[in-house]
Amino acid sequence: MRLVVSEKNIAARRIAEILAVGKPKAEKVYTTPVYTFRRDGEDWVSIGLKGHIMEVDFPETFEDTELKKWNLGSLSTLVRAPVLKLPKERGIIQSLKSLAKKAEEVIIATDYDREGELIGSDARDIVVSVNPDVPVFRVRFSAITKGEIERAFAEQDVISEELAQAGETRQDIDLIWGAVVTRYLTLAHQTKTRRPFGDVLSAGRVQTPTLKLIIDREKEREAFDPEDYWVVKGAFEKDGDRIPASHATERFKSEEAAHAVIAALEGASEGTVTGVKRTKRTVKPPVPFNTTSLMAAAASEGFAPAKTMRLAESLYMSGYVSYPRVDNTVYPPSLDLVAILKTLDAVPAYHEHVQVILRKGALTPTRGPKETTDHPPIHPTGALDPESVDAQVYKLYNLIARRFMATLSDAAVIEGTRADFDVTGQPFYARGDVVVKAGFRAVYHYGLKKDEVLPPLAEGERVAFLGAEMEAKQTQPSARYSQGKLIQEMEKLGLGTKATRHDIIQGLYDRRYVHDDPIEPTCKGRTVIEALTTYADRITSPDMTSELEAEMDAIANARASRETVVGHSRELLAGVMDKLVPIAEEVGELLKSATDEDAKVGVCPKSGHDLLIKFSPKTRSSFVGCSGYPECDVTYPLPKNAKYAALAELCPVCGTPQVKVLQFKKKPRVMCLSPICPTKKGPEILIRAAGCPTGDGGDLRVAYSAVGNRYVRCTNYENCKTSYPLPQSGDIETTDDTCECGAPIVIVHTKKGPWRICIDPACPLKSAATKGAKKGKGKPAAKAGTKKKTSTKRTGGKKA
DNA sequence: GCAAGGTC
Incomplete structure (x- = not known):
């Protein structure tokens, strides 16, 4: 049996279709899809990997002993630590081994680039580990077309060890620099925050220069002198x-x-x-989409690049669009444009446009500046029914489908x-x-x-x-980068690849180095760049990537070795760390004040200290607390499962600081921190003027918690913690009546009628009142407030 | 608890 190993499932399937006499059979080895077929009177199997199936890391023994717990003292050891290759895709490796045992010949058909050579070399090592004598060949092709594939398989070559070594060099250097500098920043910050597992402050060959682009733009804007x-x-x-x-x-x-x-x-x-x-x-008309131009166009439609790629991936997996990771912007001659148009004809909204294009006769599609032959530009491959999918998915499909039709249309x-x-x-x-x-x-x-x-x-x-x-x-300074523009800038500078740039940007958001779109740096992001530019300038510049590229070319051409290049890089890093480690205290101090600055959401109305977004491990939720704690105990609730951003403006209605609340799948909203602010959900209701039982003259008003539940609170809430629960449904009517316990009485109008309650759940007369007086007078209210879940039931059932 | 690179 001959085994063909390619980089991904789709390539394995297409290669099988081209090489097969007849139709290949789709089967599974364990859980991995494979394609079996006959050719030249022999059995063939085609298997697709999942990109890299091995990953680099430091040896476990290292981690177990001195490096398991990150610490500043061991960083100089880590600089020179060995780098191991460990299995990453165990399922795929198992399937590959199983097939390799039975193979008489193995053909490596991974992508024709440096990473592809490395992926193929890793696969070869696994094959040989279970079948040492099997011949392993390498085929190189730049398009998965009949002609190219047949040619490549006729000219079997061998793996370029040099090119694979170049790839490994990149892996080593990225890991060593990334891990050492990341641990340094994280540990320096921790020395000042005294939180054993605080935020990780990352750095890397691609992410750090990308962050610097954002910071530089921000500084340029600040230095701008408007006219x-x-x-x-x-x-x-x-x-x-x-x-x-x-x-x-x-x-x-x-x-x-x-x-x-x-x-x-x-x-x-x-x-x-x-x-x-x-x-x-x-x-x-516009030119065909590749990954970068799709992300840019989708960004103007409100999709973050990472989201675009996630949606494009799912459209690709379900057969509606072509492979989304391409550089190519020129349709190959083999692409049947008419057939695609006929497919799109099934979508009612496209019918008329398709007919207009088909009536033109000969099609002359536009051509973009980049012509590669790995994959065709991104185009629709199926007709998607708008009713059958999520609106966002359709929006992206619609963009891709319309772009495709546009590239075949006349100029305007x-x-x-x-x-x-x-x-x-x-x-x-x-x-x-x-x-x-x-x-x-x-x-x-x-x-x-x-x-x-x-x-x-x-x-x-x-x-x-x-x-x-x-x-x-x-006059205005240059605008901040949008995510789409930043992707384009990264491409220009050679930072990252079409498959990683969106993840790199998303990473900057996840690390809270940047926020918003157009992208604005946080203090944390600025300080990381500040600290690194002084002593680790190399990792903040795109030059590190371009120099690495040159060195990898040298390795691929056997003019340099992996050992010397990695060794040299380690020495450079050692020099950087010699400078950085002694100033860890100062760097930590800078980082600490930066993260504090980012947490500021305003000024405490009671003590004048800064208000900070804090996290309570006890309730596992964020809240706003005064930095003057414990002297000042002002706190405000915050909604759960959300991110928050500071806002400079005070609430226009009540003057309390506000925050911007970002919740998953919800529009960002501005929220006043005051729980009794009338801007909150529901009308403002005064329960009792100067009626707070503490006797400090505060008014009792209906307030709304961070999650929108209503309750009664004292207007002097910065000092007075008096609050009463309320049922969540029904209109509230105030009365001048006071319960014998001293708390006000309100009437709650539910669908099933009004009922009077004493707002104090601890009212000693509660049980008596319920027994003696009209049904549903007091008790249900008490329950309603204290136990939310039962409240609606009880109030419903007990109403008079 | 680190990176960047593949791909799902």
């Missing part, structure tokens, strides 16, 4: 259509100059059209109009765009501005002038 300018905007009207216009002087450098224009226009009610210019322009022709006006000697102009020929824009509406239509205007015509206003503006 004031003024603009004058006016409006005309014709036949009821409003025509917004700008003064021909786009920017007035002084306020006086703009004022002068406004003054000159005083009283004017008419203007003259001094000219109308029309220009036609054609807009070419846009007619631009510029109309010039004169009002008492002041020149204005207005612009409009009209689509003359929709072309691809009929099917692909993404990333386009809305047309501004101008009514027909003729030179010399007089139109109504509606007036003008001036507006003060400032």
